[in-house]
Amino acid sequence: MATVEERVKAITAGVLKLSPDEIKLDDSFTADLGAESVQSIELVAMFEEEFGIEMDEDAALSVQSVGEAIEFITEVCREQGVEIEE
Amino acid sequence: MGKAKKKHRLIDAKKPNLLDEIFPYSMPPTIRLEGPVVEYIDGEPVEFDFGAVKDRPILISDTTFRDGQQARPPYTIEQMVHIYDLLSRLSGPNGVIRQTEFFLYTKNDRETLDRCQALGHTYPECTGWIRAVVGDFRLVKEAGLKETGMLTSCSDYHIFHKLKFRSRKECMDSYCEVVDAAFEAGVRPRCHLEDLTRADIEGFVLPFVDRLMAMSQQVPEEQSVKIRLCDTMGFGISYPGAELPRSIPKLIYKLNRECGVPSDRLEWHGHNDFHKVHSNAATAWLYGCDFINTTLFGFGERTGNPPLEGAIFEYIALKGDLCGIDTLAITELADYMRSIGLPIPDNYPFAGRAFNTTRAGIHAGGLRQDEQIYNIFDTAALLGRPPRVAITDKSGADGVAHWVNEFFGLKGDDRINKIRIHKLARWVIDQYDVEGRLTAISDQELEVKAEEFFPDYWEKYKG
Numbered sequence: 001m002a003t004v005e006e007r008v009k010a011i012t013a014g015v016l017k018l019s020p021d022e023i024k025l026d027d028s029f030t031a032d033l034g035a036e037s038v039q040s041i042e043l044v045a046m047f048e049e050e051f052g053i054e055m056d057e058d059a060a061l062s063v064q065s066v067g068e069a070i071e072f073i074t075e076v077c078r079e080q081g082v083e084i085e086e
Numbered sequence: 087m088g089k090a091k092k093k094h095r096l097i098d099a100k101k102p103n104l105l106d107e108i109f110p111y112s113m114p115p116t117i118r119l120e121g122p123v124v125e126y127i128d129g130e131p132v133e134f135d136f137g138a139v140k141d142r143p144i145l146i147s148d149t150t151f152r153d154g155q156q157a158r159p160p161y162t163i164e165q166m167v168h169i170y171d172l173l174s175r176l177s178g179p180n181g182v183i184r185q186t187e188f189f190l191y192t193k194n195d196r197e198t199l200d201r202c203q204a205l206g207h208t209y210p211e212c213t214g215w216i217r218a219v220v221g222d223f224r225l226v227k228e229a230g231l232k233e234t235g236m237l238t239s240c241s242d243y244h245i246f247h248k249l250k251f252r253s254r255k256e257c258m259d260s261y262c263e264v265v266d267a268a269f270e271a272g273v274r275p276r277c278h279l280e281d282l283t284r285a286d287i288e289g290f291v292l293p294f295v296d297r298l299m300a301m302s303q304q305v306p307e308e309q310s311v312k313i314r315l316c317d318t319m320g321f322g323i324s325y326p327g328a329e330l331p332r333s334i335p336k337l338i339y340k341l342n343r344e345c346g347v348p349s350d351r352l353e354w355h356g357h358n359d360f361h362k363v364h365s366n367a368a369t370a371w372l373y374g375c376d377f378i379n380t381t382l383f384g385f386g387e388r389t390g391n392p393p394l395e396g397a398i399f400e401y402i403a404l405k406g407d408l409c410g411i412d413t414l415a416i417t418e419l420a421d422y423m424r425s426i427g428l429p430i431p432d433n434y435p436f437a438g439r440a441f442n443t444t445r446a447g448i449h450a451g452g453l454r455q456d457e458q459i460y461n462i463f464d465t466a467a468l469l470g471r472p473p474r475v476a477i478t479d480k481s482g483a484d485g486v487a488h489w490v491n492e493f494f495g496l497k498g499d500d501r502i503n504k505i506r507i508h509k510l511a512r513w514v515i516d517q518y519d520v521e522g523r524l525t526a527i528s529d530q531e532l533e534v535k536a537e538e539f540f541p542d543y544w545e546k547y548k549g
Contacts, residue, residue, distance in 0.1 A: 036515075037482050038483055038508070041504050041507075041508045044505050044508075045508040055505075057503040057504055060505070061504075
């Protein structure tokens with residue numbers, strides 16, 4: 001199974017039409033990767049689908065960077081009993 | 087200049103102060119007035135107590151069927167009877183819309199009046215409108231009306247250039263002859279001082295009104311002359327310091343306190359040529375005119391008259407109470423007027439299709455969190471019109487989410503969040519970014535997509 005980081009980067013690359021190699025952990029979704037408002041919503045929706053979790057809307061949308069997203073998703077997976085490869 | 091006069095200290099708070107007394111939301115915002123207002127008239131300070139309006143018997147009159155109809159092809163009898171019926175509902179049991187006036191010249195005019203009266207409504211009372219011609223009182227008598235408006239134009243534009251009188255005295259004598267004929271016929275005359283805001287107030291208007299007041303001494307109070315202040319060209323000015331003949335405060339003061347016309351016999355009739363029509367009418371109420379004359383949706387000659395529905399909400403705001411008014415009738419009237427071809431602009435206050443529709447995504451975001459942030463009052467309760475979001479490229483996910491929740495009628499925890507509407511939000515953005523669209527997306531288009539993207543909700547709420 002791929003790690004959370006690999007899966008988050010793959011989703012992000014798909015939604016924002018980038019190569020996974022270009023994405024760094026401290027990249028901001030909006031400032032560095034160019035995510036627009038609707039793309040931010042799409043990212044959250046895709047993460048939920050990918051990991052089979054449900055995230056709080058406001059909390060999920062306040063996540064700024066790729067690294068924070070990995071931490072946030074890892075935490076939600078733990079809370080919701082979803083198995084992941086860290 | 088530029089030097090601060092007073093320091094203002096931050097009053098920190100951990101809870102919001104939403105000023106509920108002024109903005110109760112369940113009602114239109116109240117208008118609270120404080121202290122006397124001073125106007126200098128003939129060099130002397132004169133005080134006006136605006137706060138008294140809360141307890142004064144201010145009222146609304148209507149001229150939808152007269153001035154409102156002069157500006158359009160005639161209504162059918164059925165249309166007018168239906169509108170009158172709805173006006174009565176809007177007016178409520180206290181008769182806030184106290185009177186409405188009718189032409190009396192044609193067979194249709196007369197049949198309309200008879201059928202409206204046959205409905206048996208107490209309010210609005212039916213009054214007539216005639217030229218200042220002695221013979222026309224026969225029409226008023228035959229119609230069984232107690233009161234009629236009559237044209238008594240008072241600017242020299244009208245006296246000399248339109249009516250071709252040789253002198254002001256000849257004009258005044260002619261008008262007074264008609265007023266006498268009204269008295270003899272047992273009809274209360276309502277003298278319409280046409281073009282008042284362009285007239286010689288001291289030289290003609292006040293002497294004429296003095297004479298009308300003297301003539302009124304001969305008849306019972308209920309037959310005494312009423313005065314309609316007609317701002318025929320929309321020249322009236324509401325703010326203090328303006329000069330006669332355009333100053334509304336001074337005009338009302340002169341008629342009310344110098345000529346002694348009681349407030350309940352003064353009525354303001356405005357026009358919107360300078361975008362001042364509603365404020366001018368409200369000003370007339372405050373300075374001592376008990377009646378303001380209006381038309382539905384402001385529709386009237388040229389730029390129109392004070393809008394009736396605007397006066398209704400001003401009335402509620404000044405009184406701090408609905409006073410029995412059925413505000414939902416405004417929406418019914420708007421729907422009906424549109425159905426018979428009266429154009430109401432989409433952004434027209436209280437009645438336009440989009441009067442409480444926001445297009446900006448950032449506003450939609452506010453609406454989604456709390457509709458009070460971007461809605462003027464509880465428009466769903468008072469007008470049957472919840473706030474809406476129109477979807478464009480500026481709507482954002484917040485706007486789309488608001489639209490979806492309103493469409494399915496979802497409240498509280500049942501509301502769908504932004505994340506769940508991402509497919510529809512993407513479709514909207516692509517309409518503009520990919521398809522090059524330049525127009526707003528219609529409700530019909532969105533409904534098709536709502537069925538596609540939210541089949542479970544569609545089945546539950548629309549199936």
